[in-house]
Amino acid sequence: MMGKFCFAPTIAALILSSELLFSAACIAATGPHALITAKIDPAVRVTLGGNIRPEANANNDRGAVDDALPLDHILLQLRRSSEAEAAMDALIDALHNPVSTHYHKWLEPEQIGAEFGPAAADIDKVKTWLTQQGFTVNTVYAGTMMIDFSGTAGQVRSTFHTELHHLDVKGMPHIANIGDASIPAALAPVVFGIVKLHDFDAELQFHRNPKDTDSCYVGTCYDIVPGDLATIYNFKPLFAAGITGKGQTVAAVESGDVAAAHDWSSFRSMFGLSSYTHGTLAQTHPAPPTGVTNCSDPGVNGAEDEAILDAEYASAAAPDAHIILAACPSTTTAYGFMVAALNLIAEPAAARPHIINVSYGICEANFGAAANAAIYSAFKAAVAEGISVYVSSGDQLTTGCDRADYAGFAATNGMSVNGVSSTAYAVAVGGSDFSDVFHKKVTDYWSSTNAGFSASAKSYIPEIPWNSSCANKLLAVYVGFTDPTGPTSLCASSDYAQYFEGDAGGSGGISACAKGVAATAGVVSGTCSGWARPSWQVGVPGLPTKKARVIPDVALFSSFGPWNHSYVVCSTDLKGCVDGFGGTSFAAPIMAGIQALINQKMKVTASGNPNVALYKLAATEYGNATQLAACNSTKGNASASTCIFHDITEGGIESPCQSGTPDCYPNNTTNPTYGVTSTSTTLYRPAYNAEIGWDYATGLGSVNVANLVNQWHTVAP
Numbered sequence: 090m091m092g093k094f095c096f097a098p099t100i101a102a103l104i105l106s107s108e109l110l111f112s113a114a115c116i117a118a119t120g121p122h123a124l125i126t127a128k129i130d131p132a133v134r135v136t137l138g139g140n141i142r143p144e145a146n147a148n149n150d151r152g153a154v155d156d157a158l159p160l161d162h163i164l165l166q167l168r169r170s171s172e173a174e175a176a177m178d179a180l181i182d183a184l185h186n187p188v189s190t191h192y193h194k195w196l197e198p199e200q201i202g203a204e205f206g207p208a209a210a211d212i213d214k215v216k217t218w219l220t221q222q223g224f225t226v227n228t229v230y231a232g233t234m235m236i237d238f239s240g241t242a243g244q245v246r247s248t249f250h251t252e253l254h255h256l257d258v259k260g261m262p263h264i265a266n267i268g269d270a271s272i273p274a275a276l277a278p279v280v281f282g283i284v285k286l287h288d289f290d291a292e293l294q295f296h297r298n299p300k301d302t303d304s305c306y307v308g309t310c311y312d313i314v315p316g317d318l319a320t321i322y323n324f325k326p327l328f329a330a331g332i333t334g335k336g337q338t339v340a341a342v343e344s345g346d347v348a349a350a351h352d353w354s355s356f357r358s359m360f361g362l363s364s365y366t367h368g369t370l371a372q373t374h375p376a377p378p379t380g381v382t383n384c385s386d387p388g389v390n391g392a393e394d395e396a397i398l399d400a401e402y403a404s405a406a407a408p409d410a411h412i413i414l415a416a417c418p419s420t421t422t423a424y425g426f427m428v429a430a431l432n433l434i435a436e437p438a439a440a441r442p443h444i445i446n447v448s449y450g451i452c453e454a455n456f457g458a459a460a461n462a463a464i465y466s467a468f469k470a471a472v473a474e475g476i477s478v479y480v481s482s483g484d485q486l487t488t489g490c491d492r493a494d495y496a497g498f499a500a501t502n503g504m505s506v507n508g509v510s511s512t513a514y515a516v517a518v519g520g521s522d523f524s525d526v527f528h529k530k531v532t533d534y535w536s537s538t539n540a541g542f543s544a545s546a547k548s549y550i551p552e553i554p555w556n557s558s559c560a561n562k563l564l565a566v567y568v569g570f571t572d573p574t575g576p577t578s579l580c581a582s583s584d585y586a587q588y589f590e591g592d593a594g595g596s597g598g599i600s601a602c603a604k605g606v607a608a609t610a611g612v613v614s615g616t617c618s619g620w621a622r623p624s625w626q627v628g629v630p631g632l633p634t635k636k637a638r639v640i641p642d643v644a645l646f647s648s649f650g651p652w653n654h655s656y657v658v659c660s661t662d663l664k665g666c667v668d669g670f671g672g673t674s675f676a677a678p679i680m681a682g683i684q685a686l687i688n689q690k691m692k693v694t695a696s697g698n699p700n701v702a703l704y705k706l707a708a709t710e711y712g713n714a715t716q717l718a719a720c721n722s723t724k725g726n727a728s729a730s731t732c733i734f735h736d737i738t739e740g741g742i743e744s745p746c747q748s749g750t751p752d753c754y755p756n757n758t759t760n761p762t763y764g765v766t767s768t769s770t771t772l773y774r775p776a777y778n779a780e781i782g783w784d785y786a787t788g789l790g791s792v793n794v795a796n797l798v799n800q801w802h803t804v805a806p
Contacts, residue, residue, distance in 0.1 A: 091703075094641035104303035114435035121173060124209040126279035129218055134250070134271045135280035139458030142289055143490075144258045145265040151255040154264060156243025158253070162227060162383040163245070163422045164284040166463045167207050167215070167234035177205040181473055182624065185701040187806050195475035195695055198435050202231025212236075213277045218276065222248040226379030230435050232470040235284075235463065237383055250722025253421075255287060264288045264421055282428070282459030290344065290419045291426060291449040291509065293395045294481035295672030296557075296593050297778065298649045308605075311535045312593040313656050315360045315405035316544025318679065322645070323549070324406065326795040327686055334685035335367045337694075340433055341399035341678060343416035343584035344425030344449070345392030346372055349661040356401045357408070359666060361542035363410035370400055371686060373412045375432040384428055387418035389662075398658050398670065399448055399678045406682025408796075413442060424449070434471050443688055443695055445471065446681040447480040448510055452489030453600065456508035465620065468514035475695025477688075478515040479681040481673035482641040483507035483596030486558060486744040487752075487766045487776050487785075491592065498592045499580070500559070500744050504750030504766055504776060506640055511600040513623035515678045516699050517640035518677040519787050520555035520595025520647030521737060523654050524723075527563050528554070531653075534725065548726035549793070553740035554779050554786035555648045555671070556594040560745040560765045562775070564651055573765060574755055574773070580763040581744045594742050595647055595673055597777055597785035600638040629789065630717070631782025642700055644737065644787035651763040683794055685782065690798050696805065704799070705804040706733050707789045711782050721781075721788065733796045737787040743767070743775040752776070 090536045169177070180196075183189040206212075213494050215236065216226045223244050228237040242253045249270035256263040265287035272280055311317075327333070330622055347353070358365045376382035400412050415433055419425035426449045433442055453461055456687040468478050483489050488500035489507050525534045528551070536545045553563060559580040562573050570579045601619040619637035626632065626639070630732035633639060649655040649671030656675050659666040696702075710733055711717045719729035722737045746753035755762070756770035768774040777785035 101389070115753060121170070121204070121206065121208045123210045125211045125214050125275055125755045126172060127275040129214070129273045131273050133274045135274045136271045137459065138269050140266070140269050140282055141457075142265045142287050142395065142455060143255055144263065144289070145254070145267050145287070149256040150267065151257050152256050154242050154253045154255060155447050156241060157245065158242040159239070160242060160245060160422050161239045162237050162420065163239065163286075164463065165215070165236040165238060166284055166459050166466065167212070167236065167279055168281040168462070169205055169207060169234065170278070173205045177201075177469070177473070178213060181469070181698070184473065187698055193475070193693070193695070193697070194248070195438070195697070196473045197438060198230070198470065198474065199471055201236070201470050204305050205233060206234050208277045215276060215279060225328035227383065228377045230377065230431055232474070233431055233434060233467045233526075235431060235466070237377070237380065249283065251286070254794070261473060270712045281462050284459045284463045285422055285424065289455070291424050291451045293392060293674065294448050294450050294484045295395055295398060295670060295674035295741060296484060298655060298669035310653055310668065311545060313654060314543045315362060316540070316542050317546040320407055320544065320546045321549055322791065323793045323795045325372040327437030327798055328408075329634070332686050332690050332798060333365055333367070334410030334682060334689055337407060337444065337685035337688050338442040339403045339407065339444045339446060339678070339681050339685055340413040340414060340415050340447065341396070341403060341446040341681075342426040342429035342433070343392060343396045343399070343414055344419045345387045345390040345396060345724065346416050347397045347400065347414060348389050348393040352397050352660050353400050356666070357404060359659065360405070362404060362408045365644055367409040368404055368412070370404070370412045370414070372416065372620060375415050375429055375436070377432050378435050378437065383423070384417035384432060387416050387425060393662050394658065394660055395448055396658050398656070399446060402656070402675050403446060403682045404749045406679045407685035410682065410685040424460070424612045427467070430467055434467055434474065434476065438474070441474065441476060443475075444477045444479070444681045444684045446678045447478070447515070448677050450481055450483045450489070450507040450509050452485070452505040453508035453511060454505055455489055461508050464509055465512045465514070468512050472698040475697050476798050477681075477684045477696050477699050479518055479677045479684065480510035480515040481507070481677040482510050482517040483518040484520070484593050484672045485596050486556065486592060486742045487593040487596065487598055488592065488744045488746065489596055498745055499763055500592060500746040500766065501750040504598055506598040507596055507599060511638055511640055512620055513638055514698055516680060517788070518680045519597055519641030520673045520676055521552040521553045521644045521787055521791055522646065522648035522652055523550045524553045524652070524739060525550055526652040527567055529689035549735065551725040552646070552722045552735060552737045552787075552791055554595055554644070554737065554742045556740065556742050557648060557650055557671070558592050558594055558745050560743045561740070562743070566709045573775070575762045575764070578763060592744055594744075595641070595644060595787065597641050597742055597788070598639070599635055599641070622751055623700070625704050627704070627744070628712070629704060629783045630711050631780055631784050639785065641788035642703060643680065643789050643792060645679055645791050647671050647673050647676045666723060683792070683797065686794070686798050687801050691805070702805045704787065706800060707783070710734055711736065717781065731796065733800055734790045734792055736781060737779045737790045738781055739779055740786070741775055741778040742786045743777070754805045
């Protein structure tokens with residue numbers, strides 16, 4: 090049915106007709122109208138484009154897998170009509186609008202499915218079609234529009250007309266679909282695509298300094314421990330007032346277990362958090378509320394340091410909160426962190442976490458159209474249920490599709506962003522560093538000896554974007570290089586190894602999965618052309634005029650060098666408490682912990698999408714020229730005491746790149762040399778500089794936590 094759309098005569102009707110004056114002439118008690126109306130003819134097909142890994146090419150191909158290869162828990166993402174999508178958008182706006190009668194009246198997954206999902210008849214037709222092809226349907230996720238089913242590689246080949254092949258990628262064996270899947274055209278109005286048919290996993294968003302035990306290059310190390318965080322970002326007044334996250338649950342979704350749960354207790358004991366007696370930690374492997382479980386225990390599998398740092402630093406920000414590590418294994422058909430998130434979001438209200446943290450990343454293009462749609466749908470359901478979602482913006486600077494183990498330090502694939510963080514329904518948390526070493530003001534901000542629990546920070550410290558690459562122009566200036574690109578730059582110098590630590594740094598940029606496609610309204614015809622700019626991402630100086638979502642939203646310290654600062658992590662896997670760690674994997678769980686403080690202060694269990702309030706607060710602060718200047722991060726401990734955000738205006742997140750490749754200046758193919766990512770390949774316009782107001786490097790900047798928590802009520806009463 091086109092043009093008009095029928096909704097259950099409850100939420101959607103009220104939102105669309107009375108509050109937003111949206112025409113909704115057809116209100117029916119039967120729920121959404123069925124969209125699968127044609128006969129399912131296997132000979133009349135449509136291709137589900139945009140879902141092939143770049144590694145699945147002829148050079149790497151080593152032949153088809155055996156047809157008998159089992160593929161358990163394949164995830165099929167469904168789609169809702171454009172009318173239902175608009176209706177749900179309207180509802181989410183109302184849920185976050187203090188003057189709406191629906192303000193904070195969060196939904197249950199079943200409500201989302203009944204009012205905004207595909208019609209029950211359409212879901213039944215898809216399930217029947219799958220079973221007729223020999224598949225087993227395991228679970229249907231109502232709120233996030235996902236069907237979990239199992240079968241074999243042969244069944245996938247015959248049903249979806251795509252083969253899985255063995256690959257040899259830089260000497261490493263992999264499995265991936267060698268072509269895009271297709272489905273009968275009759276199913277296309279409801280079926281979006283298969284989320285994953287390959288064994289490439291999402292990337293952990295943390296790093297350890299290659300120097301291992303010494304992250305210092307010039308002078309003395311000043312590592313970041315919980316006491317330093319509390320001083321620098323002003324947690325202490327809240328802790329003193331009893332705002333510690335009590336009664337809140339923060340779930341970090343993972344793909345592996347911690348090495349030892351007692352590491353969390355050791356961290357809290359060593360750094361002064363054990364006195365907060367309400368704080369707890371639980372390791373879980375969440376199953377979907379109905380159907381067959383798709384989350385076995387992944388065990389300790391290489392992701393253990395990610396899991397423990399998430400737990401430790403969420404706890405550092407909210408020491409009395411309940412921390413859940415929800416871990417599911419990654420497979421050929423599913424990302425572990427995504428399965429854990431899906432299962433948590435599907436829980437009834439009493440069992441759901443209040444806040445979800447995700448510290449994983451994969452660039453939009455490599456994520457693929459169906460996975461981008463799946464994370465969009467999942468996080469959209471989450472905020473409709475009241476869950477606040479915080480995601481690492483990424484650790485690849487501007488070049489999210491360049492993995493260091495594939496391409497070395499010089500990017501070759503152009504600029505891109507983390508697909509897990511680029512939806513409108515998550516707070517993308519970027520990375521910052523401190524500029525005290527660069528400005529030779531270390532003693533202004535650090536004590537020469539540690540106080541209690543190893544803390545030594547004196548106050549807020551001026552910040553710059555985190556950039557641990559040789560393209561860092563501040564680093565180049567500091568060590569005596571004047572040419573930012575080319576054969577006389579730091580990247581081309583034999584001296585770079587003394588300072589360079591990899592193509593790592595806080596990520597930011599524009600949502601745009603397909604190069605050269607204008608950013609409009611999300612996933613279109615199987616190719617992601619950029620998620621649309623959300624309604625709340627307005628009103629702040631510096632925001633670009635792009636029609637697409639831009640990230641990050643906020644930033645916190647994430648560095649592991651080269652400016653002598655890094656995080657300390659306690660882990661059995663590391664044989665103790667070790668410094669030299671960084672990544673937006675730290676910033677995201679800290680922000681998730683801050684949300685726990687906000688919820689406790691506001692006396693609510695759920696806040697939904699925090700970005701709505703964050704941008705309103707920033708618009709007020711940055712809209713006042715005097716306040717904007719007073720909150721410039723370069724002022725350091727002279728910043729105004731009323732600042733909610735620290736506006737980071739110095740430095741940038743430009744990446745080193747190979748000249749002659751996309752988004753690289755200089756674009757010189759006849760005499761290739763190292764360049765930096767740029768918004769022009771013929772002019773030096775480094776991407777991206779920190780600037781006044783919002784910017785691609787650090788978003789709105791970092792936060793003064795006490796001021797943020799205490800002023801939240803002014804925009805979200």
